[in-house]
Amino acid sequence: MTIGQLKEIQKEIIRKNKKCNIITSIVLCFVIVLTIFIKSKYGFINNAFVLALIIETISIILISFIIKMCVNGKDIAKFNEGFKKLFVNDALKSTFDDLEYNMDEGFSKTIIDQYSMLDTGDSFSSNDYISGKYKGINFEQSDLFIEEKRVTTDSDGDTEVEWIPIFTGRYMIFDFNKIFKANVQVVSKNFYSHLFPWGKKYSTVKMEDAEFNKLFKVYTSMEHDAFYLLTPHFIDKIKTLYKQLNANIMLGFLDNRLHIAIDNGKDSFEYNVFKPINEKEIKDNIIKDIKLITDFVDEFNLDNDLFKKEN
Template sequence: MQEEQLEKMRLKAKNLEKVVVVLSVVMLLVYIAIGYLLATQENGIGTLSGMKAVIFIAEIIFVVAVVAVGTGLLLWLIIVKHAYDKFNLSFKSKYVQQVISSIEGFEKLQYVPKGGFTWDDVRNAAAVNSGDKRYYDSEDLLMGEYENIRFQISDVCTRKMVRMSKKNRVEEIFSGQMICLDQFDDTKRSNGHIQIFEKKFMSNMVGWKAENEIHTENEIFNSRFSVFAYDEHNAYYILTPQRIEKIMHFADVMNGQVSFVFRDEKLFVAVRRDSMFDASMDEPVSKQTKNIIEDAEFIQMAKEILIAS
C-alpha cells in the first residue's frame, strides 16, 4: 500500500470526524430548542414555582445533555469509527510491515493482529509482573528475522485485581511492548534467568525474581539497575562490559520503564511505550512513517544487546 493511499484514508476519517462534531453541535441546538418549547408549554414551568421550577429546569437540562452526548457518540460510532477502523487496519496489517521490510536486515516478516505472547510466555519470561491471567491481554504480534536473528514483538498489557475501600477494581501493572530475540550465542547460553530492572521502576513492574542479587564491576550500572540471577557465575559471564554499556544506552534511548531478561538462548526486553501499530488520525502518514522507522530501532538495539561480546 502506498503512503498516498493511506493518507487519503486518514484525511477521510479526519474530515468525517469534523462533520460529526458539526452535526453534534447542530443536534445540541435542536435539543435545546425542543427542551425550551417543552419547558414553556402550557403545562410546563409556568405552572411551577420555587424549588419545583428549579428541579424541572435541571431535569430538562440533564435530558438534553444526555441525549446530545448520546447522539454524538452514536454518530461517531456509525460514521467516524468505521472510517478509522478501515484506515487503522490497512496501517497495521499492510503498511507497518511494508515499511519495516524496506529497512535493511529485516526479512520473513509476518503480522498477526490478534496474535501475541501468551500469559504463560510473559510469566515464564519474568520481564514484567504477569498479573492475573483473566485480565491479561496481548495483540499485534510481529514476527520475523533481523540480520538472521529471529524476533517476536507484541503489545502486552498485564493487570491485577486490587481491593480498595471495600471495593474490587482492576489495576494496570504494565502496558507496553515486549520483544523476544532468539538464537543466543551458543558459547554464552544463560543458565536460568538473568533479570535486569531499573531500580526506579522496580516496584511497578517486577513479578517474581531469581534468587541471587548480583553486582557488576560497573558502579554506574549498579546504581541504576538491579540484577537477579539463578546462576551467579553464569551471570557475570553473560554481563560483559560491552553488553552492560549497550543495556544502559538502550535504557537512555527508550527513556521509560525497561527490563531485560536473558534465559537460555533468548533475550526478552519489555518497554512501557505506545504501540507501534496503532495509527493516528491527527498526524500525517509521512510523520507516522518516521515513527515506524524509529520504532524499528527498538528491535535493532535489542539485537545489539543480544550479540554483544
C-alpha cells in the same frame, strides 16, 4: 491499497466525524434549551436541575461517541489495515528476513505467563506480532498492554473498581549468543515491582558498577551467570540504552534467549487517523519503531557468535 485510497478513507472518516459533531451540537443545544424552558415554566432552577443538565450533556456526548464509533468503526479499521500494509509491512520487509507480521495478534497471555518474566495483570492484550531475522538473529516482538484491577471500599462500604495501566509498551525476545544455565533478570528500579515475580523467588546481586546498581536490580538463581552475562561492556550498553529510551526496561535471560520489556507508554506502528498523512513523517516514525528492535542486536552485538558452541 495506494496512498490516494488511504487519503480517501481518511477524508471520509473526517467528513462523517464532522457531521456527527454538528448533529451532536444541535441536539445538545436543543436539549439544553428544552430543559431550561420546561424547568422555568414548571419549577425553579436549583441544584438538582444543574445536575440533570450535566447528566444530560454527558449522556449526549457519550451517545455521540458511540454513534461515531459505529459510523466510522469500519472505516477506521480499514484505514489502520491499509496504513500497516502500505507503510509498516514494506518497512519491515526491507529490514528483516523470514518476516512474519500479524497486526491484530500478539503474544498470548499463556506464553508470557510461561516465561514468568512479567506479571500479566488482570487485563492483558497484545498486537503487532513480528517475527523474523536481523543479522541472522531470530527475534519476535509484540506490543503489550497490561492493566491491574484495583478495588477500593470507602467508609460507607461502597466499592469502586479502577483499571490501572501498569505496562504499555513492547516485549521482544532475541536469540542470545551465550549459553547459560541460570536465569538472570535486570529490572530498572522505577518499574512497577508487582510486575516481576522473580523478585520474590531469586536473590539480588550487586554488580561492581555503582551507577548501574543505582538504576537497576539484578535477580538471579546463580550469581556466576549474572557476572558471565552482564560483562562491563554489556552493563555500559544497558545504561546507555536505558538513558536513550527514557523508559523503564527489563532484560531477562532465559533458556538462552534474551527477553526485553520496554514500558514506554507507546502503541507502536500506529497512526492517528485524524492527522494529515505526511509520508516522510510516517516513514520516520516507523523507522524509529523498527530501530528499537535493531538497536538491541547492534548495541549488544548479539550477532557475535564467538561464545556459541559449534553444532
